[in-house]
Structures are given as C-alpha cells and as structure tokens.
Amino acid sequence: MERLRSGLPDEAVVTDPDVTASYANDMASFCASGTPAVVVLPRTVEQVRHVMRTATELRVPVVPQGARTGLSGAANAGDGWIVLSLVKMDRVLAIDPVDRTAVVEPGVVNAVLSRAVAEHGLYYPPDPSSWEQCTIGGNIGTGSGGLCCVKYGVTAEYVLGLDVVLADGRLLRTGRRTAKGVAGYDLTRLIVGSEGSLGVVVRAVLALKPAPAGQLAVAAEFPSVRAACDAVCAIMARGHAPSLLELMDRTTIRAVNDLARMGLPETTEALLLAAYDTPDPAADLAALGELCTAAGATAVVPAEDAAESEMLLQARRLALTALERITGTTMIDDVAVPRSRLADMLDGVAAIADRHALVIGVCAHAGDGNTHPIVCFDPGDPEAVRHARESFDEIMALGLELGGTITGEHGVGVLKKEWLARELGPVGLELQRGIKAVFDPLGILNPGKVL
Amino acid sequence: MERLRSGLPDEAVVTDPDVTASYANDMASFCASGTPAVVVLPRTVEQVRHVMRTATELRVPVVPQGARTGLSGAANAGDGWIVLSLVKMDRVLAIDPVDRTAVVEPGVVNAVLSRAVAEHGLYYPPDPSSWEQCTIGGNIGTGSGGLCCVKYGVTAEYVLGLDVVLADGRLLRTGRRTAKGVAGYDLTRLIVGSEGSLGVVVRAVLALKPAPAGQLAVAAEFPSVRAACDAVCAIMARGHAPSLLELMDRTTIRAVNDLARMGLPETTEALLLAAYDTPDPAADLAALGELCTAAGATAVVPAEDAAESEMLLQARRLALTALERITGTTMIDDVAVPRSRLADMLDGVAAIADRHALVIGVCAHAGDGNTHPIVCFDPGDPEAVRHARESFDEIMALGLELGGTITGEHGVGVLKKEWLARELGPVGLELQRGIKAVFDPLGILNPGKVL
Numbered sequence: 026m027e028r029l030r031s032g033l034p035d036e037a038v039v040t041d042p043d044v045t046a047s048y049a050n051d052m053a054s055f056c057a058s059g060t061p062a063v064v065v066l067p068r069t070v071e072q073v074r075h076v077m078r079t080a081t082e083l084r085v086p087v088v089p090q091g092a093r094t095g096l097s098g099a100a101n102a103g104d105g106w107i108v109l110s111l112v113k114m115d116r117v118l119a120i121d122p123v124d125r126t127a128v129v130e131p132g133v134v135n136a137v138l139s140r141a142v143a144e145h146g147l148y149y150p151p152d153p154s155s156w157e158q159c160t161i162g163g164n165i166g167t168g169s170g171g172l173c174c175v176k177y178g179v180t181a182e183y184v185l186g187l188d189v190v191l192a193d194g195r196l197l198r199t200g201r202r203t204a205k206g207v208a209g210y211d212l213t214r215l216i217v218g219s220e221g222s223l224g225v226v227v228r229a230v231l232a233l234k235p236a237p238a239g240q241l242a243v244a245a246e247f248p249s250v251r252a253a254c255d256a257v258c259a260i261m262a263r264g265h266a267p268s269l270l271e272l273m274d275r276t277t278i279r280a281v282n283d284l285a286r287m288g289l290p291e292t293t294e295a296l297l298l299a300a301y302d303t304p305d306p307a308a309d310l311a312a313l314g315e316l317c318t319a320a321g322a323t324a325v326v327p328a329e330d331a332a333e334s335e336m337l338l339q340a341r342r343l344a345l346t347a348l349e350r351i352t353g354t355t356m357i358d359d360v361a362v363p364r365s366r367l368a369d370m371l372d373g374v375a376a377i378a379d380r381h382a383l384v385i386g387v388c389a390h391a392g393d394g395n396t397h398p399i400v401c402f403d404p405g406d407p408e409a410v411r412h413a414r415e416s417f418d419e420i421m422a423l424g425l426e427l428g429g430t431i432t433g434e435h436g437v438g439v440l441k442k443e444w445l446a447r448e449l450g451p452v453g454l455e456l457q458r459g460i461k462a463v464f465d466p467l468g469i470l471n472p473g474k475v476l
Numbered sequence: 477m478e479r480l481r482s483g484l485p486d487e488a489v490v491t492d493p494d495v496t497a498s499y500a501n502d503m504a505s506f507c508a509s510g511t512p513a514v515v516v517l518p519r520t521v522e523q524v525r526h527v528m529r530t531a532t533e534l535r536v537p538v539v540p541q542g543a544r545t546g547l548s549g550a551a552n553a554g555d556g557w558i559v560l561s562l563v564k565m566d567r568v569l570a571i572d573p574v575d576r577t578a579v580v581e582p583g584v585v586n587a588v589l590s591r592a593v594a595e596h597g598l599y600y601p602p603d604p605s606s607w608e609q610c611t612i613g614g615n616i617g618t619g620s621g622g623l624c625c626v627k628y629g630v631t632a633e634y635v636l637g638l639d640v641v642l643a644d645g646r647l648l649r650t651g652r653r654t655a656k657g658v659a660g661y662d663l664t665r666l667i668v669g670s671e672g673s674l675g676v677v678v679r680a681v682l683a684l685k686p687a688p689a690g691q692l693a694v695a696a697e698f699p700s701v702r703a704a705c706d707a708v709c710a711i712m713a714r715g716h717a718p719s720l721l722e723l724m725d726r727t728t729i730r731a732v733n734d735l736a737r738m739g740l741p742e743t744t745e746a747l748l749l750a751a752y753d754t755p756d757p758a759a760d761l762a763a764l765g766e767l768c769t770a771a772g773a774t775a776v777v778p779a780e781d782a783a784e785s786e787m788l789l790q791a792r793r794l795a796l797t798a799l800e801r802i803t804g805t806t807m808i809d810d811v812a813v814p815r816s817r818l819a820d821m822l823d824g825v826a827a828i829a830d831r832h833a834l835v836i837g838v839c840a841h842a843g844d845g846n847t848h849p850i851v852c853f854d855p856g857d858p859e860a861v862r863h864a865r866e867s868f869d870e871i872m873a874l875g876l877e878l879g880g881t882i883t884g885e886h887g888v889g890v891l892k893k894e895w896l897a898r899e900l901g902p903v904g905l906e907l908q909r910g911i912k913a914v915f916d917p918l919g920i921l922n923p924g925k926v927l
Contacts, residue, residue, distance in 0.1 A: 121814075121816065122712075122713045123712055123713045124816050126814070146715055167658065168658035170656055174655075181662070181665075195903050197903045197907065198901065198903075198904065203812040203813060203814055203844075203845055203879075204625075204626070205625060205846050205881075205885055206812055207619035207669045207886075207887050207888075208882055208883050208892075208896055208899050208900070209896055209900055209926060210666055210669070210674075210911055210912075211666055212907060214662045215661055215662055215665070215666055218660075218661070235715030261573075261576065262574045264597055264686030264687065361654040363653050363654055364575055390656075393655040394656075395654070429653075429654055430658075431659055433658065434658060437658075437660065445659055448660075449659070452649075453649065453660070453663065456914060456915065457660050457663070459914035459915075461661075463907060463910035463913075463914060464907065464910075475660060476660070
C-alpha cells in the first residue's frame with residue numbers, strides 16, 4: 026500500500042472495506058468474486074503506469090474496471106487484488122469533424138460521448154443497452170455491441186488507435202489516427218475485447234460517422250417466433266439496411282408491459298421492431314412492412330413520429346430489467362448464430378425452456394442473429410438454480426451446433442471461460458495463451474478471465 | 477524435394493528454374509529477391525498442411541503467394557525457399573444472401589468474387605486497382621484497400637473468419653460466420669495484413685453488403701492541390717458519404733492522357749473525382765459540387781451516365797501504369813495522414829520533388845487521406861536512383877510527422893521494414909516480435925518480412 030501511495034494522490038487510493046467491496050463485481054450472475062485489497066482511481070496515464078509498475082514489482086493481480094455494467098464477470102476482483110477503476114479519467118480530449126475522429130479517455134460514459142459528438146453533427150454508433158452508464162473503456166474491453174449494430178457494426182469497428190499501459194507499466198501506442206493503415210500486426214484490434222487481460226486502455230482514438238437523419242420505427246406482430254425470423258431473413262436478403270431490427274418474444278413483451286405499462290400487444294407471439302434512419306424512412310419502412318406481412322405478420326404498426334419511435338426502443342431496452350422482476354434473478358445468454366439459423370436457435374431455446382420447466386424470455390438483435398435468451402429463476406430454489414445453469418449451457422451448445430458463437434457482444438469473462446475453450450478448440454486456445462504470455466508474462470492482468 | 481513430393485500430386489510441384497524464377501517477386505521496386513528452390517501449387521488444405529509440415533521438419537523458409545501484384549516485396553522469395561502459391565485454390569465455396577457471407581478459397585480473384593456475388597444482389601467492396609488480377613488471399617495478406625474504401629472500408633472489415641495453416645502444419649480455425657462475435661482475442665484480425673508471416677490462409681468467410689445502386693461520378697478541376705484538399709475536408713466535414721473521392725495532380729493527369737488519350741483537363745493543377753452510389757446520386761453530387769466550387773474549383777463536370785463515370789474511374793486506375801512510362805521506373809509510396817493534414821502532406825511532397833529535381837506524380841484516395849506519391853526516375857542513372865530513394869524516405873518521414881502512417885494499404889513487406897520500426901516504436905515492435913514467435917517459433921514463414 027505504501028508503494029502504491031508513493032505515486033498517487035491520497036484521494037486516488039481507497040481502502041475502506043465498505044467502499045472497496047462495492048467494486049468487487051460487475052452485473053453478471055453466477056460469477057465468483059473476492060475482496061479486493063484496494064481500489065485505485067487514477068486521473069492520469071502516469072498514475073496508471075505507477076499502479077502497473079507496482080503491481081508487477083509486487084506480483085499483485087490487477088483488474089481494470091469501467092462502470093461495471095458488464096454481464097460476464099470480466100470486471101470481478103479477486104481476494105487481495107488491486108481494482109484499477111478508470112472512471113475518473115473521463116475527458117473527451119478532442120472531436121474533429123474533418124477527420125471524423127474523437128480522442129477520449131477510457132472513463133468517458135458512452136452517452137456523454139454520443140451527445141458531445143452530436144453537437145458537431147457526428148455520431149458514435151455503438152449503443153449497448155447500458156449506454157447511459159457504461160464507459161468507452163469498458164466498451165473497448167468487452168467489444169460491446171448494441172441496437173444499431175445491424176447497420177453500423179460494433180465497438181471494434183470504431184477503434185482506430187489506443188494508448189495502452191502494459192502489465193509492467195510500459196506504454197504501448199498502437200493503431201492510428203488515419204482512416205486507413207496496415208503498418209504491422211493489428212495490436213489495436215487484439216486489445217479490443219480482451220477484457221483487460223492484455224493491458225489497460227488509457228486513451229482511444231475513435232472513428233465517428235456523420236449524424237444520420239432522425240430514426241423512425243415500426244412494430245410488426247407475428248403469430249410465431251419462426252414467422253418473425255422468416256421476416257428478418259427476407260428483410261436482410263432483400264438488401265434492406267434498417268438501423269435496428271430487434272425481436273421480443275411473448276414472455277418479454279408481457280414483462281415489459283408489467284414493468285412499464287408500454288401497451289405492447291400481449292396476444293402476439295413475437296414482436297419485431299425495425300427502424301430506418303435514411304432520408305425517407307417512411308418509404309423504407311413501408312417496403313420492410315410488406316416483407317413482414319408476406320412472412321405472416323398480423324399487424325404492422327409504424328410509429329407516428331420520432332418520440333413514438335423512441336418509446337418502442339425504450340421498451341426493448343427495458344427487456345432485461347423487466348424479466349428480472351419475474352423471479353428475482355436471471356442469467357442472460359448472448360449467443361449469436363448466422364441469421365439464417367435464427368429460427369432454429371429460438372425454437373431450440375423454447376424446447377430447452379420446456380424441458381427445464383423454466384421461463385426463458387427472448388430478446389434478440391435479430392438482424393445480427395445475436396440472441397439474448399434470459400433465463401428467469403428463483404435463486405432460493407436449488408433445483409431451479411440447477412435447471413437454470415443447465416439450460417444456460419444447453420443454449421450455448423445449441424448456438425455452437427448451429428455454427429454460432431457463445432458470445433456476440435457480452436464477452437467471456439469468467440462466465441463462459443470453459444465454453445470459450447470449446448468454441449476455439451485446442452489450436453486456437455494455445456495461440457491465445459501464447460499471446461497472453463507475450464503481453465503479461467507474470468499473469469497479473471485480470472488473471473483467470475477469458476482464458 | 478522427395479519429402480515434398482510424397483504428399484503432393486506431380487503437377488503441384490514445379491522445379492524448372494525458368495518457371496520458378498518467374499515466382500521470385502511481386503511488383504515492388506527496390507526489393508531484393510532470391511532464387512526459390514521450388515514452387516508448390518496446392519489444390520487442397522491437406523496439401524498446404526503437408527508443405528508446412530515438411531518445411532518445419534526440414535527448416536525451409538516458405539513464402540505464401542497470391543497473384544504477386546503486391547507493392548512492398550511481401551511476396552518475394554529468398555534463395556532456396558519454397559514458394560507456396562495459392563492460386564489454384566480458387567473456388568468460391570458458398571454465397572449466402574440471408575447471412576450476407578461468402579466462403580472462398582484464397583486463390584479466388586477479387587473481380588471474380590465481385591461478379592459472383594453481384595449475381596445474388598450482393599457486393600464485396602474492397603477494390604484494389606489490381607482487382608482483375610489480385611486474389612482474396614493476397615488481399616487478406618496485405619489488408620488491401622481500394623477506391624471504394626472511403627465509404628465501405630478496407631479488406632479487414634470484411635473478413636469474419638479464417639482457416640489458417642500454421643507454420644508447423646496445424647490448422648487454426650478462427651473467427652466466425654456470424655455478424656457479431658467477441659469470443660476470445662481477435663486472431664482473425666491479427667492474420668489480416670500479416671503478409672503471410674503468421675500463417676497460410678486457406679479459407680475465408682467474408683462479409684458482403686447489399687449491392688448499391690449504380691455509381692455516378694463527377695470531376696472537379698482545381699487551380700491548386702491545396703484547394704482540392706480544402707474541398708475534400710469540406711465534403712467530409714459536411715457529412716457527405718461519397719463512394720469514392722480521389723485526387724490526381726497535374727503530372728498524373730498528363731501521364732494518363734499520354735497513355736490513354738482520356739481527354740482529362742491538362743491545364744488544371746488538381747482533379748478531384750467523386751462518386752455517389754445512393755438512390756439519387758445526381759442530387760448528392762450537386763451538393764458536393766457546390767462545396768467544390770466554394771473551395772475554388774474552376775469547373776465541376778458531372779458524368780452523363782454510368783459509362784462515363786466508369787471511364788473516369790478507369791483514368792484513375794491507370795495512374796500508376798501511366799506514370800511508369802515517364803521514366804521507365806517508379807517507386808510508389810502509400811502514406812496515409814489524417815485527412816485534415818492532406819494539403820500539408822501534398823505540399824510537402826511537391827517540395828521534396830523540387831529539392832530532388834524529380835518528377836513525383838500524386839494520386840490519392842483523398843477521402844481517406846491515403847496518398848500515393850509516385851516517384852519517377854531513370855533506373856540507369858545512379859544519381860537519380862539515389863534521389864528517388866531519398867525522396868521516398870522523406871515522404872514517409874513527412875507522413876509520420878503529420879500524424880500519419882507509412883502504409884495505408886500496401887503493407888510493409890521488405891520495402892518499409894525499417895520504417896515500421898520507426899512508426900511502432902520499441903514497445904510495439906517487441907510485442908509484434910513476440911506474437912510472431914508464438915505463431916512461428918522457427919521463423920520459417922516469410923522470414924525477414926514485416927518485422
């Protein structure tokens with residue numbers, strides 16, 4: 026502690042156990058965490074370097090943290106670890122409309138950046154549901170997605186360059202400020218999604234898009250999940266480029282209504298939400314609506330205006346919170362499949378729910394084939410817990426069987442470590458371990474995560 | 477040779493020195509190459525694995541090759557090496573309009589794939605000037621760009637998953653077939669742009685876009701390169717999304733006219749070519765044209781139709797060939813700078829040309845800030861050669877000084893190896909070497925390239 030304090034201002038070092046305990050974990054269920062020895066809240070790159078030099082010297086594990094909204098336990102601390110919280114490094118350093126770039130510190134909240142760039146007519150697309158809380162550093166760590174990814178892609182596609190403090194305190198500058206660049210191996214992309222296990226991101230150069238026109242949404246009701254998936258396939262096969270394309274099943278619709286009285290149609294089996302942010306969204310939505318009707322939609326209801334559109338999105342964003350209220354606890358899965366297999370995936374999830382007599386609500390970034398089956402269970406009932414865990418695993422097994430991945434956007438953390446080995450296979454796993462050893466030979470950076 | 481032949485059909489092994497000599501190098505100037513011992517032309521993954529197992533066993537260096545249209549010497553062979561040419565593995569294995577993916581072997585020619593997916597209403601954007609010759613495997617190896625990248629991005633953004641034969645013959649499957657995925661470190665992206673130094677790509681899952689509407693182009697004439705660059709900045713700052721935005725200087729314009737009698741305006745100092753592939757390209761081009769006029773354009777001439785648009789693009793694609801005719805030899809640089817520094821970059825290049833009394837033609841993917849200064853010189857004149865090399869280096873130094881990169885899309889190869897060390901710095905370089913050692917501990921895969 027003495028060594029740590031020697032390079033940090035007093036207020037950056039927190040040891041009060043009541044406070045440090047609150048930094049022990051992120052929002053994942055079923056992920057063990059320990060009692061950190063100290064929480065450090067640096068404000069400068071030099072302070073981060075000091076923390077890592079000290080950690081290396083004394084062989085103390087470090088877990089870098091953002092807002093701890095993650096869902097895989099990647100930000101969980103172990104006993105005696107240093108929590109390195111980057112939330113105080115929260116400055117937007119530059120926004121450039123000509124280069125369409127922003128330079129930010131890792132603790133900038135996603136929504137804060139989004140609003141800051143909007144003032145320059147620019148747009149930072151990645152929009153996880155937690156965008157009002159989560160930080161850019163955390164988004165980079167987990168490779169976050171969001172609703173808009175079906176059109177705009179995920180966090181990785183917006184990270185041009187990074188400053189990264191390595192395990193031993195050295196500073197790596199990687200990537201670029203330019204639109205293009207192929208100088209050497211892509212270390213920048215390697216850091217994205219590495220969940221703080223390769224280095225600590227202290228600065229990021231992000232690519233921005235021009236702000237699109239306002240978004241207009243439509244809701245389409247389907248008599249079955251499969252029919253809704255058929256519509257998704259038709260929409261994508263016909264070259265549509267909606268700015269979101271989301272699916273909610275009946276369980277989720279009802280839960281959202283119960284929570285927020287949104288007035289979603291409860292008699293329908295599946296709801297598809299789509300939006301366009303093109304110059305003429307109404308015309309594009311009309312064409313998309315026709316494909317929904319052809320696939321069996323019983324109703325296609327366009328939003329009247331931007332406000333009503335935003336309400337539909339809000340309903341979707343509430344899904345997880347709403348489902349949590351059913352039984353008190355949930356496990357949220359994050360399996361992505363080729364979108365042509367989306368219907369098979371969701372039918373399979375329904376069969377798994379039946380087999381385990383569990384409620385599993387489904388919402389999905391349907392246009393991306395990225396499903397979030399949400400297993401609801403009573404944490405006080407050991408049988409229910411066992412069934413929940415089993416069904417969670419069966420969902421991942423099904424995803425892999427359908428040519429998918431165990432995680433579309435939430436990451437591996439501790440929650441899916443064993444499953445990662447299954448997805449990667451022995452050759453991939455060995456190479457990943459080799460890379461980890463190159464960056465962190467002592468294994469002090471977020472040990473036991475990802476690999 | 478016996479060991480090699482034991483796992484390969486006769487016709488896959490070429491040892492005739494006249495033939496093997498023709499596989500010694502790519503299209504880069506000033507890059508040494510040696511005499512390969514043998515050229516292997518496998519048709520199956522198993523044959524590639526056999527080659528790599530043999531090479532590992534006998535410690536023989538291997539250079540993977542596509543169409544050898546590269547411009548950095550990355551595909552050059554050394555004395556006694558095995559050339560592993562992937563051009564016979566040229567099948568398009570699958571095209572899926574719902575998933576918007578293609579699965580291809582590495583030897584598929586870029587233009588062949590582009591036409592194949594177009595039949596399904598799809599679009600594979602990356603379009604290097606050599607697209608009628610170059611292969612997808614080569615594009616992945618170098619991380620190729622092209623004209624359309626200002627709107628659609630580079631090769632890296634279209635590679636979802638890869639099958640890679642490692643140095644010791646093991647098969648790595650990395651990445652995904654899904655739209656999203658964050659399972660583990662991004663080995664896929666690490667392979668892209670690694671110039672055959674980490675593994676041999678034998679299969680790729682590529683992302684596709686819906687086919688855009690036909691492209692309409694405009695040519696704008698400027699009294700100075702700086703005025704053209706100002707127009708580029710205004711266009712990008714105002715949120716325009718042209719499907720190409722190219723700049724040619726006077727030297728290049730004249731060379732193209734000399735070669736192909738294109739009738740480009742010779743009295744102008746700089747020509748900006750822009751195109752739109754939106755539903756109403758004429759309207760979008762009109763708005764863009766106004767920004768050109770405001771920046772000082774003396775004429776803004778829209779193409780009459782798609783055919784005339786294609787002719788303008790053709791003029792741009794001829795630039796390198798045209799400039800080569802001036803003095804017989806060229807060195808093409810590939811420096812990318814933040815687009816806000818484009819004018820400074822091009823003014824600097826003009827000053828370097830003056831100082832060395834050399835002709836340096838410039839064409840640029842201006843919208844990306846990616847410049848191709850093309851140094852023309854008489855290879856028989858040692859003084860000219862010295863000046864050419866010096867100016868080539870000064871251009872890279874200037875690019876780095878302006879916050880740019882030594883290579884936007886051509887790669888490092890042998891041509892820019894020393895410069896890569898300068899761009900990366902010691903920390904980045906050490907990590908890159910560590911990664912190389914993880915993939916290729918014996919150093920038999922394209923040794924001496926990149927790093």
